[in-house]
Amino acid sequence: MGVSVPPPGSVGQVELQMASLFTEAEPLVLANGEKLGPVEVAFETYGSLNERRDNAVFILHALTGDAHAAGYHAGDARPGWWDNLIGPGKPLDTDRFFVICANLLGGCQGTTGPSSINPATGTPFGLGFPQLTVADLVEVHRGLLRHLGISRLLAALGGSLGGMQALQWGLSYPEEVANGVVVAASSRLTAQNIAFSAVARRAIMTDPNFLGGDYVSQETNPDVGLAIARMMAHITYLSEDALTEKFGREPHPDSREPGFGIDFAVESYLDHQGQVFLGRFDALSYLYLSRVMDYFDPFSTPTSAALVTQAPVKWLVMSFDTDWRFGTEHSRRIVRRLELAEQPVTFREIQSPWGHDSFLLEVPSYHATLRAFLDRALVEVSQ
Amino acid sequence: MGVSVPPPGSVGQVELQMASLFTEAEPLVLANGEKLGPVEVAFETYGSLNERRDNAVFILHALTGDAHAAGYHAGDARPGWWDNLIGPGKPLDTDRFFVICANLLGGCQGTTGPSSINPATGTPFGLGFPQLTVADLVEVHRGLLRHLGISRLLAALGGSLGGMQALQWGLSYPEEVANGVVVAASSRLTAQNIAFSAVARRAIMTDPNFLGGDYVSQETNPDVGLAIARMMAHITYLSEDALTEKFGREPHPDSREPGFGIDFAVESYLDHQGQVFLGRFDALSYLYLSRVMDYFDPFSTPTSAALVTQAPVKWLVMSFDTDWRFGTEHSRRIVRRLELAEQPVTFREIQSPWGHDSFLLEVPSYHATLRAFLDRALVEVSQ
Numbered sequence: 195m196g197v198s199v200p201p202p203g204s205v206g207q208v209e210l211q212m213a214s215l216f217t218e219a220e221p222l223v224l225a226n227g228e229k230l231g232p233v234e235v236a237f238e239t240y241g242s243l244n245e246r247r248d249n250a251v252f253i254l255h256a257l258t259g260d261a262h263a264a265g266y267h268a269g270d271a272r273p274g275w276w277d278n279l280i281g282p283g284k285p286l287d288t289d290r291f292f293v294i295c296a297n298l299l300g301g302c303q304g305t306t307g308p309s310s311i312n313p314a315t316g317t318p319f320g321l322g323f324p325q326l327t328v329a330d331l332v333e334v335h336r337g338l339l340r341h342l343g344i345s346r347l348l349a350a351l352g353g354s355l356g357g358m359q360a361l362q363w364g365l366s367y368p369e370e371v372a373n374g375v376v377v378a379a380s381s382r383l384t385a386q387n388i389a390f391s392a393v394a395r396r397a398i399m400t401d402p403n404f405l406g407g408d409y410v411s412q413e414t415n416p417d418v419g420l421a422i423a424r425m426m427a428h429i430t431y432l433s434e435d436a437l438t439e440k441f442g443r444e445p446h447p448d449s450r451e452p453g454f455g456i457d458f459a460v461e462s463y464l465d466h467q468g469q470v471f472l473g474r475f476d477a478l479s480y481l482y483l484s485r486v487m488d489y490f491d492p493f494s495t496p497t498s499a500a501l502v503t504q505a506p507v508k509w510l511v512m513s514f515d516t517d518w519r520f521g522t523e524h525s526r527r528i529v530r531r532l533e534l535a536e537q538p539v540t541f542r543e544i545q546s547p548w549g550h551d552s553f554l555l556e557v558p559s560y561h562a563t564l565r566a567f568l569d570r571a572l573v574e575v576s577q
Numbered sequence: 578m579g580v581s582v583p584p585p586g587s588v589g590q591v592e593l594q595m596a597s598l599f600t601e602a603e604p605l606v607l608a609n610g611e612k613l614g615p616v617e618v619a620f621e622t623y624g625s626l627n628e629r630r631d632n633a634v635f636i637l638h639a640l641t642g643d644a645h646a647a648g649y650h651a652g653d654a655r656p657g658w659w660d661n662l663i664g665p666g667k668p669l670d671t672d673r674f675f676v677i678c679a680n681l682l683g684g685c686q687g688t689t690g691p692s693s694i695n696p697a698t699g700t701p702f703g704l705g706f707p708q709l710t711v712a713d714l715v716e717v718h719r720g721l722l723r724h725l726g727i728s729r730l731l732a733a734l735g736g737s738l739g740g741m742q743a744l745q746w747g748l749s750y751p752e753e754v755a756n757g758v759v760v761a762a763s764s765r766l767t768a769q770n771i772a773f774s775a776v777a778r779r780a781i782m783t784d785p786n787f788l789g790g791d792y793v794s795q796e797t798n799p800d801v802g803l804a805i806a807r808m809m810a811h812i813t814y815l816s817e818d819a820l821t822e823k824f825g826r827e828p829h830p831d832s833r834e835p836g837f838g839i840d841f842a843v844e845s846y847l848d849h850q851g852q853v854f855l856g857r858f859d860a861l862s863y864l865y866l867s868r869v870m871d872y873f874d875p876f877s878t879p880t881s882a883a884l885v886t887q888a889p890v891k892w893l894v895m896s897f898d899t900d901w902r903f904g905t906e907h908s909r910r911i912v913r914r915l916e917l918a919e920q921p922v923t924f925r926e927i928q929s930p931w932g933h934d935s936f937l938l939e940v941p942s943y944h945a946t947l948r949a950f951l952d953r954a955l956v957e958v959s960q
Contacts, residue, residue, distance in 0.1 A: 429772045
């Protein structure tokens with residue numbers, strides 16, 4: 195089943211690595227004062243760290259991403275989620291860059307999250323897991339960076355929630371981030387953004403198998419609610435035109451007469467997206483990480499504004515013209531705020547029919563812009 | 578609690594009326610060949626039918642509407658859902674027009690629907706209720722019209738699914754409809770439109786209390802799923818800017834610290850919309866009537882195109898610039914198709930910040946346009 199000969203431009207076979215960061219004695223102190231330790235972190239790296247240790251690019255993943263951004267796990271036929279961007283000769287050229295991607299704190303793909311075992315009790319955290327912030331996610335990434343012996347990133351780079359982490363990192367610790375790339379992200383969710391997430395959380399938490407968040411120890415899963423959340427999210431990830439182009443009003447091939455099953459092709463697509471999601475994602479992580487996004491508002495605190503003014507971070511902010519989840523207005527707001535803080539910002543609105551999902555896709559002008567920005571970054575750091 | 582003195586411009590106290598249409602011997606024959614009879618229809622009327630019986634305006638309601646469009650039921654403090662439009666001196670001036678509004682076939686506010694008792698079995702229809710089309714809804718309205726002794730409408734008028742019925746009525750029976758008013762409607766849902774309804778239906782049907790549609794006889798209700806459906810729908814009824822204007826990122830007053838309850842004002846709004854909906858709407862009706870909308874595609878059949886060419890219906894089509902459920906493109910398509918059939922069409926895109934919900938609101942240029950169109954219609958019929 196697996197890929198024995200990886201295609202050209204692939205980083206080839208990769209393995210998930212684990213790091214145990216922080217300790218019970220020296221825990222991670224969250225923004226709300228709560229403490230976590232140890233924190234297990236799952237991560238992958240592609241390419242090699244150079245001798246000057248100045249070619250590291252940290253990939254920050256989105257709400258439902260994971261550490262497996264590129265290459266192939268043994269036996270897998272499909273590569274990591276951002277494989278079109280990462281590899282020899284690709285914009286994130288692994289012949290030149292050392293690329294790191296880690297599963298987020300609060301996630302469910304190896305890094306400590308709400309469904310992990312709480313060492314203090316021997317049972318899953320469940321809803322006893324602390325509420326997180328984007329700043330907390332960044333603190334764990336910083337711990338991993340220290341663990342890898344790197345003191346400064348060539349770039350922090352991410353889309354959607356990933357872009358929020360890149361933004362937060364550069365705002366809070368400009369000395370650690372030479373360049374920040376923020377794609378299809380937001381510095382402040384709108385009421386509509388929050389509303390969609392609220393309905394998704396409602397579907398998860400009212401699933402009878404949610405069991406107040408104790409489903410892990412009961413060996414069940416709120417699959418029905420999680421699938422509904424995912425189906426709804428997928429509507430917002432694509433532009434209306436993209437859904438029309440892909441599915442239009444095509445009937446599903448198995449549909450014989452009107453009913454309440456899968457009559458239209460678009461219903462089959464949503465159903466499929468909901469079902470495949472269940473095999474790879476955890477409902478509690480969905481709750482925690484979606485809430486993290488709701489509260490993200492980094493420019494509201496005078497602290498970060500003060501930090502910004504001393505920061506040499508060079509920013510690239512990109513939006514997609516058909517993205518209606520975090521559309522261009524969200525990116526423009528980030529740009530305005532960075533410019534108010536006298537930060538150097540390059541902004542591009544990329545034309546792409548695919549809506550929010552575009553940040554995951556091989557959109558030529560998007561990749562070309564990224565490539566040019568990162569090439570320039572590498573030249574500058576080498577001088 | 579009730580309104581003892583109705584405000585000026587009100588039609589005052591009104592009562593729901595009932596008509597039993599069709600019979601077991603002469604049933605309603607649905608578009609798919611299935612038969613229903615008798616069909617109970619709940620309706621209201623406002624104003625008086627004139628001697629020439631040519632001043633009747635039929636209001637077609639939307640997905641979750643009902644027959645109570647104007648005035649006050651005894652003891653109620655709030656008037657019907659389109660009271661801002663209907664009454665003495667209002668655009669639907671009840672001193673001049675005879676206004677009829679009936680609960681839809683498949684509904685749950687008095688007219689026969691899937692939660693009604695099937696006379697053949699003595700138990701609720703449930704999912705045994707036949708699938709409907711907009712044409713079927715219109716057939717029942719026509720039965721009511723005959724029952725009232727009216728052969729031709731001055732106007733058929735509705736918003737959203739109501740506009741679809743007005744369109745279908747005028748296309749199928751142009752001799753019965755002098756004027757058709759189609760507001761914020763669609764002649765063909767997009768994949769995105771269908772997708773939202775699909776997720777809503779999924780939430781309803783996976784609620785453990787749905788019981789395969791037998792919840793009525795089990796004296797329970799899929800309240801959790803129906804509330805989720807309604808919450809999601811409300812996101813699509815308002816423009817993103819309207820949600821921002823109403824709620825922004827305001828915290829809910831009772832919210833103390835981040836959690837998974839109602840932290841933001843917009844979450845409280847959605848929760849409230851979901852809860853109040855449960856008291857007045859039926860989950861099976863939601864399934865049936867939303868599916869009716871998915872399949873609506875009146876211009877796909879050559880039959881109606883043929884009918885259109887002989888029709889003297891005068892059309893008013895209106896959209897709202899911030900409506901992203903059935904935006905202006907949907908209305909433009911209706912206009913193009915009517916124009917291709919050489920129908921007289923007036924089209925207006927109304928500026929309103931409130932999105933799809935605008936059709937229910939007192940938007941001045943919207944009401945003024947309606948008033949002018951109906952005044953002209955009344956003058957023409959009187960000549």
